[in-house]
Amino acid sequence: MPKPRGPLSEWVSARLATPVDGGHAPSADEWDDECIALWTLHEMSYRGFEDAADDAEWQPAMLGVRRELEVALEQRLRRRWPGASADVTDVPAALEALVTADDGPSLADHVRRRATTDEVLELFRQRSVYQLKEADPMTWVIPHLPTRAKAALVEVQYDEYGGGNPNRMHSHLFARGMVAVGLRAEYGAYVDDALPETLELNNALSMLGMHRRLRGAAVGHLAAFEMTSTLPSRKMVQGLDRLGLDGPMAAYFDEHVEADAIHELLAARDICGALAEDEPDQAAEILFGAFTCLDLEARLATALLTSWDAA
Amino acid sequence: MTARPEVEEFDHPDVVVVPHGPMLLRGATSVQGVDGTVHDVRRPVVALCRCDKSSRLPFCDGTHKVIPRR
Numbered sequence A: 001m002p003k004p005r006g007p008l009s010e011w012v013s014a015r016l017a018t019p020v021d022g023g024h025a026p027s028a029d030e031w032d033d034e035c036i037a038l039w040t041l042h043e044m045s046y047r048g049f050e051d052a053a054d055d056a057e058w059q060p061a062m063l064g065v066r067r068e069l070e071v072a073l074e075q076r077l078r079r080r081w082p083g084a085s086a087d088v089t090d091v092p093a094a095l096e097a098l099v100t101a102d103d104g105p106s107l108a109d110h111v112r113r114r115a116t117t118d119e120v121l122e123l124f125r126q127r128s129v130y131q132l133k134e135a136d137p138m139t140w141v142i143p144h145l146p147t148r149a150k151a152a153l154v155e156v157q158y159d160e161y162g163g164g165n166p167n168r169m170h171s172h173l174f175a176r177g178m179v180a181v182g183l184r185a186e187y188g189a190y191v192d193d194a195l196p197e198t199l200e201l202n203n204a205l206s207m208l209g210m211h212r213r214l215r216g217a218a219v220g221h222l223a224a225f226e227m228t229s230t231l232p233s234r235k236m237v238q239g240l241d242r243l244g245l246d247g248p249m250a251a252y253f254d255e256h257v258e259a260d261a262i263h264e265l266l267a268a269r270d271i272c273g274a275l276a277e278d279e280p281d282q283a284a285e286i287l288f289g290a291f292t293c294l295d296l297e298a299r300l301a302t303a304l305l306t307s308w309d310a311a
Numbered sequence B: 001m002t003a004r005p006e007v008e009e010f011d012h013p014d015v016v017v018v019p020h021g022p023m024l025l026r027g028a029t030s031v032q033g034v035d036g037t038v039h040d041v042r043r044p045v046v047a048l049c050r051c052d053k054s055s056r057l058p059f060c061d062g063t064h065k066v067i068p069r070r
């Protein structure tokens, strides 16, 4: 399990290692502590940990803490959202407007033009927390959707998972890239280096994926992610070439130039658009999810660029 | 006799022309570009460039998003 970062994550790790009923979790002393605690709890529903008891995933005390942390996380995310205009009728157009208006700082621009090799490796360590399980959080959403949106999401996920070929699975392409640039590729290898911004981004995605109530926000997040991928992925390829890091990691981003040009259309039109038609009350939620994606990405970019004096 | 409930038949075209965007193609296994090169397709859906500005023709690379709309 990851290294605890405070009293709460300390308590969570101990209880996951040796489940006991009852007891009250201490409060987190910092945002960082809260983030790593929730990340660790969520991870029990993905691959788990060798040093955690498998049945702790569904332990009532653990679910209680997970719930409290998720409520707080959702409140933080909703507080940042300015809200959607009263009546969103054309969801794909509203998504496009939101993405076009986004002026968050760009890590890809920095990588293309100026980043040092160390900075790029730091970026990959941060990214690896998600990229080594790329697409997994969105798989939770499939059964939460009505027929048309569900079929479209499966179409996207099938491609993310390499069309059933493990060698073409995006998470696997990323793992190959990690090794090629001299980093570790085991699942969760760099969690202890993850910034709270990285963990918050991952926790939000897991929460949106797992909660049926949040299905609209989940697919909105997917759409915004895919809609902001092709051009930055191209810049990543150029930056990696500039640094002499062409090869499997550049191939990972190159794959996303082509794949996400398709995924962004399926996500905006056939997933989000169809969901909003079938369940009109999800329209605003879709935009909340899209905003959240851009916002979390911008906060991570700001944190990294600031630490490199490049903001 | 009681009427059977209607279960909808959805549109799911193999070719979708996206306004100001590429052409989505479902179920293709190979595509020939203008220079005659045949490209294998390994995805369930591909996007063929319609703006002619892609850096990886015949496929769309998202460039259409940054060129002014006609």
Ligand code: FES
Residues within 6 Å of the ligand: B021, B022, B023, B048, B049, B050, B051, B052, B053, B054, B059, B060, B061, B062, B063, B064, B065
């Ligand atoms: S249609 Fe997308 S790049 Fe030409």
Ligand SMILES: [Fe+2]
Residues within 6 Å of the ligand: A134, A160, A170, A256, A259
């Ligand atoms: Fe991907």
Ligand SMILES: [Fe+2]
Residues within 6 Å of the ligand: A160, A226, A259, A260, A263
């Ligand atoms: Fe994608």
